[in-house]
Amino acid sequence: MTSEIPRKGLLMLLVALGLTKGGVVKASRDQLVNCTCENPHCKKPTCQGAWCTVVLVREQGRHPQVYRGCGNMNPELCLGRPTEFVNHHCCYRSFCNHNVSLVLDDVDPHLPLILGPVLALLILVALGALGLWRVRRRQEKQRGLHSDLGESSLILKASEQGDSMLGDLLDSDCTTGSGSGLPFLVQRTVARQVALVECVGKGRYGEVWRGSWHGESVAVKIFSSRDEQSWFRETEIYNTVLLRHDNILGFIASDMTSRNSSTQLWLITHFHEHGSLYDFLQRQPLEPQLALRLAVSAACGLAHLHVEIFGTQGKPAIAHRDLKSRNVLVKSDLQCCIADLGLAVMHSQGSDYLDIGNNPRVGTKRYMAPEVLDEQIRTDCFESYKWTDVWAFGLVLWEIARRTIINGIVEDYRPPFYDMVPNDPSFEDMKKVVCTDQQTPTIPNRLAADPVLSGLAQMMRECWYPNPSARLTALRIKKTLQKLSHHPEKPKVTH
Structure with a gap:
């Protein structure tokens, strides 16, 4: 009998602990943290979730491996006790999982006999949480687009009157109670309706494009992968602080989107043709x-x-x-x-x-x-x-x-x-x-x-x-x- 996790069992454990490329957390921005991401499903060196996770696993035929990433689905999974083949740690501050070191405990050699049932239970809990999250997300999207957020009616009203749709959207009562004035769902909807027209600037930070949203010009700053912390920070500030002022660049939306098989970080703001x-x-x-x-x-x-x-x-x-x-x-x-x-x-x-x-x-x-x-x-x-x-x-x-x-x-x-x-x-x-x-x-x-x-x-x-x-x-x-x-x-x- 081996005390090492088979590859299939490892994948199940990573799914349960939120260390795969599964769904995005639906939470308000001030509940999310940035984490170091080091596991087979990381596309970038960081990820964003409800908490940060470190998992130490002994796999078949390999030395113990450390996996770092974001936890998204069930915080109860953080309460499990370490064994001789799995140890894990959850924490709730940005990058708190970066330098955490874990060890494997020496436990009763018969403990591996219960691995199968434990993994099965973890998978059932994780799948149940994922299903509940999907149902809630679907309900939230339906509520948001058609009633609470009022985005569809705002766009329709602006279209009928021939006014600025962005002006209507930003000046409406449709707020999150934060500084942005736009709920996250509306931000994401706006971002995905923007067409890039021309590149108007490049630098170490990335690129700035003039974009078009329903016929109106917007500026789209696309951050380079090495400057993603600037995108996180700017998104955080604009969404938590009231910054509407004539002499501060007007924020419209922020989105992390997948285009051309790569992740892009967008910040969408008012467009000013004179430039800098x-x-x-x-x-x-x-x-x-x-x-x-x-x-x-x-x-x-x-x-x-x-x-x-x-x-x-x-x-x-x-x-x-x-x-x-x-x-x-x-x-x-x-x-x-x-x-x-x-x-x-x-x-x-x-x-x-x-x-x-x-x-x-x-x-x-x-x-x-x-x-x-x-x-x-x-x-x-x-x-x-x-x-x-x-x-x-x-x-x-x-x-x-x-x-x-x-x-x-x-x-x-x-x-x-x-x-x-x-x-x-x-x-x-x-x-x-x-x-x-x-x-x-x-x-x-x-x-x-x-x-x-x-x-x-x-x-x-x-x-x-x-x-x-x-x-x-x-x-x-x-x-x-x-x-x-x-x-x-x-x-x-x-x-």
């Missing part, structure tokens, strides 16, 4: 009042992120952590909105909980504050992250000011520190310039000839103080820029 501020500045020299309009609107977006709003329609404070001209979009009314929350951190005063997410990606080196480059930033202090945003915002102001026409003179677009570091600077390149040499971008003397631009110049300097706590706050930047726009002849920059 980086693109806009390359094409367009600015009159002083347009420069101020862009700066004020971007500051309004940053101030909204940074502020905590209390109440049922409130939001935690958010720090962006990757602010740059490529992550600021220009709308058709020539106002800016801030995009890309894949690195954002959140903080609530009430709980004093700092949520930094699980993203290993770092920000853009060219825009890093000195305390980040010399690794002196206090990562346990939320204010520290806001101060790094302000440093980066000062660099964005510099990019705007440089492209502004004064007395008929304007300079070509250049990125910050263009004359001090290579095109793709390393961490060490930036550290030498910003920390060792304590350099900041050169502010053109001609800015002093214009009251608006001289105000912007002073503001940049106050965003670049080496001491982070001495820098302006986003709210002060916003208020000062608004004063400049109302009284451009008599600028008053608050110190």
Whole structure:
């Protein structure tokens, strides 16, 4: 008699413990966790489920194998005791199964005799749970599409009236009680009705496409597989935080979908044909009042992120952590909105909980504050992250000011520190310039000839103080820029 699990028994065990490619968990987003995925059915190094699982199994003719993945169906399976051929562990925080080590117990040699009945019971429990989940999912889908969510009637109403269907969908009372304004089922339905039209941008993050949904343009950001944590984070923030604001990129839907036999991570947002501020500045020299309009609107977006709003329609404070001209979009009314929350951190005063997410990606080196480059930033202090945003915002102001026409003179677009570091600077390149040499971008003397631009110049300097706590706050930047726009002849920059 062998005490090892046969291959057929292993597959049954993996099915029972949720470590196969079976159904998707139907749960609200804040109940899901991200897990390390290492088993024969993993298509990617991570998966998403109701909990994370580690299973150690001794199979016929093989050394003990460790399988990691997501549990989805029956939490009672987590309560089983270890044996000499199976041990398992369940946990409920993201990636809590990554470094777990298990051992096999020495037990009574007659225990394998009960393996068959135990596996059969596990399979029956799992199949029963799966059947119940499918019934509930079918009922939920029918309820959702035709009554509670009201999506069909919204689309029909918009079609009859010739209005914007997205506008109707997003402005309706059809909410989840979270920040997104759209239930998950409607998000997924919208996502699967989007047709990709043209690629409008590519980068290390993936691609951005202009898509079409019922004749309306939307932006579709398709994340690369190595940046999937940014998709998880942005999806999480948009679905749990009220972020409807003129100067924050409008979120429509998020979906993990299978296309061309591979999994794609989509984030669907409003489409802005002018593209990023980086693109806009390359094409367009600015009159002083347009420069101020862009700066004020971007500051309004940053101030909204940074502020905590209390109440049922409130939001935690958010720090962006990757602010740059490529992550600021220009709308058709020539106002800016801030995009890309894949690195954002959140903080609530009430709980004093700092949520930094699980993203290993770092920000853009060219825009890093000195305390980040010399690794002196206090990562346990939320204010520290806001101060790094302000440093980066000062660099964005510099990019705007440089492209502004004064007395008929304007300079070509250049990125910050263009004359001090290579095109793709390393961490060490930036550290030498910003920390060792304590350099900041050169502010053109001609800015002093214009009251608006001289105000912007002073503001940049106050965003670049080496001491982070001495820098302006986003709210002060916003208020000062608004004063400049109302009284451009008599600028008053608050110190």
